[in-house]
Amino acid sequence: MPQPDVLEKLVSLSKRRGFIFQSSEIYGGAASVWDYGPLGVELKRNLQDRWWRDIVRWRDDIEGLDTAILMHPKVWEASGHVSGFVDPLVECKNCKRRFRADDPALKGAPGTPEAQCPVCGSKGTIGEARQFNLMFKTFMGPVEETAAIVYLRPETAQGTYVNFLNVQQATRQRVPFGIAQIGKAFRNEITPGNFIFRTREFEQMEMQFFVEPGTDMEWFEKWRAWRMEWHKGLGLASDRLRFYDQKKEELAHYARAATDIHFDFGGSLGFAEIEGVHNRGDFDLTQHQTVSGKRLEYVDQANNKRFIPYIVETACGPNRTLLALMVNGYTEEKVEGEEEGRTVIKLQPSLAPIKAGVFPLVKKDGMPEFATKLADELRRKFPVFYDESGAIGRRYRRQDEVGTPFCVTIDGQTIQDSTVTIRDRDTLKQDRVAADKVAGWISQRIDDSGS
Numbered sequence: 001m002p003q004p005d006v007l008e009k010l011v012s013l014s015k016r017r018g019f020i021f022q023s024s025e026i027y028g029g030a031a032s033v034w035d036y037g038p039l040g041v042e043l044k045r046n047l048q049d050r051w052w053r054d055i056v057r058w059r060d061d062i063e064g065l066d067t068a069i070l071m072h073p074k075v076w077e078a079s080g081h082v083s084g085f086v087d088p089l090v091e092c093k094n095c096k097r098r099f100r101a102d103d104p105a106l107k108g109a110p111g112t113p114e115a116q117c118p119v120c121g122s123k124g125t126i127g128e129a130r131q132f133n134l135m136f137k138t139f140m141g142p143v144e145e146t147a148a149i150v151y152l153r154p155e156t157a158q159g160t161y162v163n164f165l166n167v168q169q170a171t172r173q174r175v176p177f178g179i180a181q182i183g184k185a186f187r188n189e190i191t192p193g194n195f196i197f198r199t200r201e202f203e204q205m206e207m208q209f210f211v212e213p214g215t216d217m218e219w220f221e222k223w224r225a226w227r228m229e230w231h232k233g234l235g236l237a238s239d240r241l242r243f244y245d246q247k248k249e250e251l252a253h254y255a256r257a258a259t260d261i262h263f264d265f266g267g268s269l270g271f272a273e274i275e276g277v278h279n280r281g282d283f284d285l286t287q288h289q290t291v292s293g294k295r296l297e298y299v300d301q302a303n304n305k306r307f308i309p310y311i312v313e314t315a316c317g318p319n320r321t322l323l324a325l326m327v328n329g330y331t332e333e334k335v336e337g338e339e340e341g342r343t344v345i346k347l348q349p350s351l352a353p354i355k356a357g358v359f360p361l362v363k364k365d366g367m368p369e370f371a372t373k374l375a376d377e378l379r380r381k382f383p384v385f386y387d388e389s390g391a392i393g394r395r396y397r398r399q400d401e402v403g404t405p406f407c408v409t410i411d412g413q414t415i416q417d418s419t420v421t422i423r424d425r426d427t428l429k430q431d432r433v434a435a436d437k438v439a440g441w442i443s444q445r446i447d448d449s450g451s
């Protein structure tokens with residue numbers, strides 16, 4: 001069954017409720033650049049924390065790393081990005097718009113009289129394709145000359161490769177082991193789009209696993225399976241996830257195997273990549289060894305061997321995965337006994353930006369005072385939203401729409417016996433809980449939802 005297209009609705013909800021804003025909006029916006037608002041930054045951080053916990057903290061064979069965005073320009077010569085990180089680009093001579101030469105909206109072969117511009121409709125104005133490098137170039141220091149050119153990194157992986165021996169020697173890890181990092185990367189995409197799915201500035205959660213040659217396919221298969229389970233563990237629906245194994249002719253020239261994990265975003269985007277798992281062989285370390293002239297071999301003292309490890313990489317896009325979580329959780333549903341339906345984003349409590357709404361039923365009889373005090377106490381444990389304005393039903397709806405899993409209401413009975421109700425976002429069931437047990441009650445459910 002095709003999934004509904006909810007992207008447009010999410011764009012407007014994201015702005016209205018403070019998940020995601022268009023960059024520089026008061027100046028007309030920067031195309032395909034997005035800012036994360038108060039709720040978006042919490043959701044993104046929760047997702048990245050989950051990854052870091054599962055990959056780095058809960059394993060003893062993977063180390064964390066955080067390398068700089070700017071690197072020595074030779075890195076990108078060694079990695080092949082200077083010569084090979086290119087897309088074929090064409091330009092319309094009439095409207096000056098640029099497209100990827102393989103853009104399906106282009107009709108006719110570029111450079112021929114039949115070629116038609118998909119924007120202005122002119123015929124014969126699309127020039128021949130030329131190679132366009134996707135790396136952002138800038139200058140290091142005050143001199144703008146060729147010798148000072150540096151690049152904004154197009155991936156975090158190279159920072160890991162050039163530090164491979166530093167990390168290995170500092171931690172005394174033995175192959176097989178991994179190095180993980182989360183950070184920004186930049187690609188000057190010719191056609192970004194689909195909200196935060198494809199942007200020129202984005203984040204990566206990448207892990208490079210160093211293994212002995214010959215064991216690489218075994219590790220590749222393990223990581224391929226583990227990463228799929230991880231995405232399911234976030235609550236993404238199994239029937240919206242699939243593997244896409246790259247065919248031989250699709251593989252990067254150095255790759256020994258590659259699989260994408262696709263999520264079904266619905267609508268015109270459909271199934272699209274949220275993570276890639278790659279067997280990169282010894283390409284990267286060999287290249288850096290050759291270009292730098294420094295040995296990057298691993299010395300296996302126990303077995304008296306030395307070799308350049310093969311690398312199995314897992315590269316997850318947190319922005320895309322965040323979008324997948326919102327698409328996956330977005331639900332419009334009827335509520336029994338109510339005319340108006342509700343919009344809910346069903347996120348696991350551990351991922352939800354706000355964990356609890358705290359509401360006094362009415363603004364009198366000591367309820368706001370009790371509720372404020374409880375909210376202050378809960379805020380020390382997790383993000384809380386205090387709300388005393390409007391009908392209680394509307395306050396519930398406002399929290400449903402941003403995925404808040406629990407709403408705590410202070411009512412007449414609270415003033416008598418210090419108990420409150422906790423409403424579950426998904427079942428709408430209400431539990432009566434002693435006020436001094438609320439923090440533990442909610443914390444337990446947050447923890448249970450994330451492991």
Ligand SMILES: [Zn+2]
Nearest residue numbers: 092095117120
């Ligand atoms: Zn045109």
